[in-house]
Amino acid sequence: MELGNMIFGNSRGEHPVDRAWQDDFCQFLYDCGLDGRGYYDKEDQYQTSRGGFENDVFLVNPYDWDADCTCGFDDMNYEWWEENQHTDGCFSNRIKKYENELKQKGIEWLSKKYITLVDNWAKVNGWEHGWNGCAFHCDCGVHKRYDEWAKNKGHKDNCRLIQPNFWYKPTGFRLNFYKYPLRDAYMNQNITFEELKKIIEHCKESILGNKTL
Ligand SMILES: [Zn+2]
Ligand SMILES: [Zn+2]
Ligand SMILES: [Zn+2]
Numbered sequence: 001m002e003l004g005n006m007i008f009g010n011s012r013g014e015h016p017v018d019r020a021w022q023d024d025f026c027q028f029l030y031d032c033g034l035d036g037r038g039y040y041d042k043e044d045q046y047q048t049s050r051g052g053f054e055n056d057v058f059l060v061n062p063y064d065w066d067a068d069c070t071c072g073f074d075d076m077n078y079e080w081w082e083e084n085q086h087t088d089g090c091f092s093n094r095i096k097k098y099e100n101e102l103k104q105k106g107i108e109w110l111s112k113k114y115i116t117l118v119d120n121w122a123k124v125n126g127w128e129h130g131w132n133g134c135a136f137h138c139d140c141g142v143h144k145r146y147d148e149w150a151k152n153k154g155h156k157d158n159c160r161l162i163q164p165n166f167w168y169k170p171t172g173f174r175l176n177f178y179k180y181p182l183r184d185a186y187m188n189q190n191i192t193f194e195e196l197k198k199i200i201e202h203c204k205e206s207i208l209g210n211k212t213l
Contacts, residue, residue: 002184010067010161011178013186021193022182025166028200029060029181032207037180038062038165057206058199059167063179064160071159080149090140091126168199 005011026036032053034040038060040053048054052061069075086092098121107114119130127137138144155162164174165181177185191199 002178005178005184009178009184010064011176011184011186012162013174013176013188015187015190017175017177017182017185017187018193019182019185021196024193024197024200025182028204031204032060034060055206057169058203059164059169061163061165063165063177064163065179067161067163069155069159069161071156071161073153073155073159074161076153077150080146084142084145086138086142087140090138090142092136092138092140094125095122095134095137168203170202171199173199 002009029036029038032040033042034053039051039062040047040060041051046053046055048059048061050061050064052059054060095118099118102114102117103109107117115131118134122134122137123130126139127134165177166175167173171189173187173189173191175185175187177183
């Protein structure tokens, strides 16, 4: 995942999309009368509130630059972490303390020496993988409780943060990209290129059947 998308973006999904599909996908957008970013500029019944296109078969929306959680899950999440903190004895707090000591001793952050020391410390203190993943390790149970709490939660279907950039209604196939079509893109179903082409064909037919371009 691109760093910009990871921190600021909202392109997420279970399966990464091959960037090689980009040309065909963009051609599909042009064929449907949209531009290369997914905007549909005719103010008719098919234009979505975000400037994309939607009919009975599919939806295309351009990247949502201002997407925020509108369903309350992000706030709930934040509150949960306010109320549930790691214990002092948790690995995650002990390693923070150790790293602060290193900094105070003047050992340069992320230097070779620093990484070696943290790697050893982590292994001796209960994280077999050492440096790798040590920043996310917790042994006080908070992470477990969080997973339990979060298991059946998540953003609501209508939350602005998780709206698809492409949605094929007959199968529920959804695809999201970062800023531009198929950049750092993800999909909810692991389909092949051949299957995508079939979907695209059906979408185009749905337009030609309903109206003339
Ligand atoms: Zn949300
Ligand atoms: Zn392990
Ligand atoms: Zn913990």
